[in-house]
Amino acid sequence: MYIKETSDIKEFVDFQYRLLKKNPNFIGDLKSAAEFLLSDAHPFWETAEKKLFLAISNDQIVGRIAGILNHKYNEFQRENTAFFGFFDCINDTEVASLLFAAAEKWAVEKKCNKIVGPANPSSNYSFGLLVENFDEPNVIMMPYNPPYYIELIEGNGYVKEKDLYAFKWVYDKELFRRLAPVVERINKSNKSIRIETVDIKNLSKAFEDVKAVYNKAWENNWGFVPMTDGEIEQMAREIKPILKKEYVFFARDGEKPVAFCLMLGDMNIALKKLTGRITPFNVLPFLYNYFFKIKSGRLLALGVNKEYRGRGIEVMMILEAIKNAKKLGWDWGELSWTLEDNFKINKTIEKFGGKVYKKYRLYSKVI
Structure with missing residues (x-):
């Protein structure tokens, strides 16, 4: 098993749909919209940068994550924070650990002292990890994830920063x-x-x-x-x-x-x-x-x-x-x-x- 950097946005986006397609409560955006959001042509990236990582096992993609550096956020909030986002993974702690290690290493190289997420890619877009009520589909522009993502994230040393409510x-x-x-x-x-x-x-x-x-x-x-x-x-x-x-x-x-x-x-x-x-x-x-x-x-x-x-x-x-x-x-x-x-x-x-x-x-x- 290994981690690779990728510039292939299509394969990065496709993985989420393949992983979650059998989950009756997951509803993804149009892939064309998801691909455009991650492309350099999207205006978000005029003031931000990213690095996309894939986890590979037996020539198959088994996980993905993006490291995100939002310069406008750090300027506005006066922080040196990186974000992780677009995290999807099979239920495997080793895969998740490798993905987070890659994103964190990249963030350190960018001289950040903290990493927050999931942000896809910021609070103005899809934001946060679902932690309560996995039995109803996600509504428009809100994320969905399986319950085991909680354990994968917390198992890599992440702690609660803030909860968001949906009424x-x-x-x-x-x-x-x-x-x-x-x-x-x-x-x-x-x-x-x-x-x-x-x-x-x-x-x-x-x-x-x-x-x-x-x-x-x-x-x-x-x-x-x-x-x-x-x-x-x-x-x-x-x-x-x-x-x-x-x-x-x-x-x-x-x-x-x-x-x-x-x-x-x-x-x-x-x-x-x-x-x-x-x-x-x-x-x-x-x-x-x-x-x-x-x-x-x-x-x-x-x-x-x-x-x-x-x-x-x-x-x-x-x-x-x-x-x-x-x-x-x-x-x-x-x-x-x-x-x-x-x-x-x-x-x-x-x-x-x-x-x-x-x-x-x-x-x-x-x-």
Whole structure:
């Protein structure tokens, strides 16, 4: 058995699908999207670098890992931290140890003193290891892994750095009736604030407004790294084909955007039929599921500018999200992710019926 560096992104990506294809709860992205994310053409790598490693046994790939150095993160957080990501492995402690040793050696060579992960490749993308609830599929843009990954990571000296929560929300009419007086008071105290859905025909303006809120609203969060203009523009290109006006909305004070929310229908329900690539044999089941079977979604970003917090605008945004989810015919939604110690937002979500149903973990190790 040995570790090799690779620049073959296709074989690096394919391994995850081969390893997990029999797991009924694993849903992967389109392989073309996964390959592009790891290619130098993706704007993330304009301010970051990577090294891809494969574990080989009997001429077969049995594991993979990426070492990641995010220069923008270290500059923003004033750290010398490396990340590991895109970790997948057979259930073998020796294979895992060799993979982590390779990533750590590379990180040390880059003069880092700590390694954190899994980050695929940062907190703005797929982030964390699933550690609770392996019996439900991952929703759009969230990771999935088998339970044994926990032992493989912790067995190599990694300890918990931070947990992330995913909430499940199911509409409860009676709960909203009881909360009506609270909602009325919040609306009266924010008369200058209006909620505005995105203009699908003018997405460039919408994502300018996203830029104006996103980096400012999240700048004090643990693990945060600002997205570059190129990353935000790439995100806009990727979600544009599936975007509906109900998915993106802003809170405005006059014309100034002070909060925004991004929701997406759970495309994973349709992607499940593809196993990574569209073929003549799976395109019809994919289209059927896409048009008729998506009855849930994910609220993946909700941010309020610091100077507007504490006024209940978060509540106004959550209510708008719920209203839009009902309009879209969703039976339930996932709100993810939040930091375990973001007590205020977690309490707000719980007040409106959300319950933590999955947990993800970031691990760290001093090197």
